[in-house]
Amino acid sequence: MIDQIQLVIFDCDGVLVDSERLAVRVESAALARLGWPLTETEVAERFLGRSDAYMTAQVEAQIGGPLPPGWQRELDEAYAIAFDEELTAVDGIIEALDTITALGLATCVASSGTHEKMRRTLGKTDLRRYFEGRIYSGTEVPHGKPAPDLFLYAAAQMNVEPRHCVVVEDSQYGVQAARAAGMRSLGYAGGITPAEWLAGPDTTVFTDMRKLAGLIQGLL
Numbered sequence: 001m002i003d004q005i006q007l008v009i010f011d012c013d014g015v016l017v018d019s020e021r022l023a024v025r026v027e028s029a030a031l032a033r034l035g036w037p038l039t040e041t042e043v044a045e046r047f048l049g050r051s052d053a054y055m056t057a058q059v060e061a062q063i064g065g066p067l068p069p070g071w072q073r074e075l076d077e078a079y080a081i082a083f084d085e086e087l088t089a090v091d092g093i094i095e096a097l098d099t100i101t102a103l104g105l106a107t108c109v110a111s112s113g114t115h116e117k118m119r120r121t122l123g124k125t126d127l128r129r130y131f132e133g134r135i136y137s138g139t140e141v142p143h144g145k146p147a148p149d150l151f152l153y154a155a156a157q158m159n160v161e162p163r164h165c166v167v168v169e170d171s172q173y174g175v176q177a178a179r180a181a182g183m184r185s186l187g188y189a190g191g192i193t194p195a196e197w198l199a200g201p202d203t204t205v206f207t208d209m210r211k212l213a214g215l216i217q218g219l220l
Contacts, residue, residue, distance in 0.1 A: 003163040003164050004164065004219070004220060005105065005164060005165070005166045005184070005216065005219040005220060006105065006106060006160050006164040006165070007105070007106045007107070007108065007155060007158050007160040007164060007165045007166075008100060008105055008106070008107045008108075008165075008166055008168065008216060009107075009108055009109075009110050009151055009154050009155070009165055009166070009167045009168070009178075009183070010107065010108070010109050010110070010131075010167075010168045011049070011109075011110065011111055011167070011168060011169045011170060011171070011174050012109050012111035012113055012118055012121065012122065013111060013112075013113060013121070013170075014048070014090070014170035014171065014188070014191045014192070014193065015090060015093070015168050015169065015170050015188055016089065016090060016093055016109070016121075016122065016125070016127050017087060017088070017089060017090065017121040017122065017124075017125050017127065018087065018088050018089065018090050018091070018191065019083065019087055019121055020044070020048060020170065020191055020192050020193075021040075021191065021192050022079075022082040022083060022086055022087065023079060023082075024040040024043045024044050024047075024048070024192065025040055025082070026075065026078045026079055026082055027043045027047065027055075027075070028040045028042075028043050029078075030071075030074070030075050030078065031043070031059065034059065034063055034067075034068075034071075035063065036059065036062050036063065040192075044192055044193065045197075046058065048170075048171045048172075048173070048192075048193065049112060049145050049146075049169070049170075049171025049172065049173035049174045050112060050144060050145060050171075050173055051112045051138045051139075051144035051145075052072075052112075052113075052114070053144070054144055056072070079117075080120070083120065083121060083124065084124070087121060087124055087125065088125060089125040089126070089127055090188075090190075090191070090209055091190075091209060092208065092209030092210040092212075093127070093209050093212075094127075095209075095210055095213075096209055096210065096212040096213045097127070097130050099213035100212075100213050100216060101130070103213070103216070103217065103220070105216070106158055106160065107130065107131060107134065108131060108134035108135065108136065108154050108157070108158055109122075109131045109134065109135045109136065110136045110150050110151055110153070110154040110167075111135075111136075111137060111138065111150075112137075112138040112144055112145055112150070113137065113138070114137055114139055115135065115137050115139070118135055118137065122135070134157075134158065136150065136153060136154045136157060137150075138150050140153060141153050145171070145173040145174050145176070145177040146172075146173040146174075146176035146177045146180065147177060147180065148177050148178075148180035148181035148182075149177075150177065151165070151167055151177055151178055151181040151183060152181050155181070155183075162181050162182040162183050163182055163183070165181075165183040165184070166183060166184045166185065166186060166216060166219060167181075167183050167184070167185040167186070168185070168186045168188060168212065169185055169186070169187055169188065169198070170187070170188040170189070170191055170193050170198075171193060171197075171198075172193070172197040172198060175187050175198050175200060175203050176200075178202075178203075179200065179201065179202055179203070183202075184202050184203075184204075184219065185202060185203045185204075186203070186204050186205075186206060186212065186215055186216070187199070187203050187204065187205040187206070188206060188207070188209065188212075189205050189206070189207050190206070190207040190208060190209060195207070
């Protein structure tokens with residue numbers, strides 16, 4: 001028997017804001033300049049859903065030393081330009097959030113991104129108002145996704161047991177983290193993530209964000 005859902009935990013990038021396609025483009029170009037050419041698909045497979053610290057460690061291991069001075073600043077500036085020019089909310093997410101709010105369910109955000117990044121992206125897309133005071137970052141826990149730390153932390157902050165939570169994710173590491181936390185997950189494959197990366201036990205994969213509220217209602 002499935003425990004009734006009380007809390008919906010949202011990833012941010014790729015679930016609320018359509019940032020992943022922009023981010024992998026920026027990262028692919030930046031890595032090529034370092035001498036590590038990866039396609040956007042390869043970047044997504046390696047880094048989508050992981051923390052900045054994880055990516056930094058992997059890049060430094062690949063190039064055999066520390067990143068050049070100013071590399072992170074230049075990368076952040078490239079993100080900012082792309083987001084300012086092109087970032088939008090994920091298609092259908094506002095309708096989904098309005099319906100989920102009307103159902104009386106608690107919601108929060110739990111993302112590998114920093115609070116600064118989420119302030120920028122959620123602010124630009126006018127989504128922050130849905131989650132004010134309930135936004136949690138991977139920088140607040142010891143281990144990032146696919147470890148369960150962030151989702152367990154978010155659930156604890158919201159005073160909801162993990163078995164009463166469902167996570168909305170778009171990365172393979174995110175659904176793995178939800179599984180490790182003992183939570184159901186809904187894997188969104190309507191962006192750049194292939195559906196097969198999200199499939200697994202206790203995960204329902206979907207491609208249309210307008211169907212999210214209905215999927216959640218099916219868990220009540």
